[in-house]
């Protein structure tokens with residue numbers, strides 16, 4: 066019996082690494098992303114890519130239903146898709162705010178709700194991708210940081226709500242990770258080199274984490290190695306929040 070996972074944001078830097086690590090751990094995966102590049106992950110009988118906007122009303126049921134149809138079970142939901150916005154509050158519009166919450170928060174909530182009946186059956190797990198921005202204040206990220214704070218609280222809340230039903234719920238909180246996400250934010254900065262220097266200076270290990278380092282933490286939180294852990298926010302941040 067192979068374990069089965071749904072991974073959102075699977076075409077991105079962290080999501081791709083999560084799919085790779087889950088495959089190495091023997092999982093079958095439904096890999097979802099709005100970016101058509103998710104199709105690259107296809108692997109017959111092992112990885113089913115789905116191009117879908119996770120904010121669409123039908124997306125959670127469609128995606129979770131696909132896992133049930135293709136693989137007959139669901140053991141893990143990785144709520145990883147996310148959008149970033151580095152913008153001062155005075156420049157953040159209502160539309161910016163709503164668009165971030167739709168992807169980063171509302172979809173995670175709706176995917177968790179759709180997955181839970183299956184996870185109760187299998188004694189499965191949810192792992193959410195939060196951020197250090199959900200744990201401490203970071204300049205010019207008010208809307209984004211609020212979404213990640215909501216993910217932190219969704220994680221704790223669901224952990225308590227589901228503990229009696231055998232489902233564990235945890236999150237990772239990455240610091241800066243070397244993906245398109247950070248590269249695009251930096252490129253939009255007036256001085257990208259100075260911005261990179263500030264970022265590296267804020268991380269005591271002196272570098273960004275790799276997507277694979279975040280993926281390994283996610284797979285750990287989904288594995289029996291972490292059987293006693295639920296409601297935890299595991300920072301993968303090179304010491305950022307320890308300062």
Ligand SMILES: NC(=O)c1ccc[n+]([C@@H]2O[C@H](COP(=O)([O-])OP(=O)(O)OC[C@H]3O[C@@H](n4cnc5c(N)ncnc54)[C@H](O)[C@@H]3O)[C@@H](O)[C@H]2O)c1
Nearest residue numbers: 074076077078079099118119146147196239241242244246
């Ligand atoms: N890169 C970082 O420094 C960093 C730090 C902390 C947290 N995170 C979080 O990690 C997660 C993954 O980010 P990443 O670094 O891999 O970035 P990324 O941009 O490489 O990947 C994010 C993926 O989410 C997908 N996505 C966005 N909106 C979607 C939608 N509506 N429907 C379906 N898919 C959608 C994108 O297409 C993209 O492939 C995000 O939740 C992000 O907030 C990233």
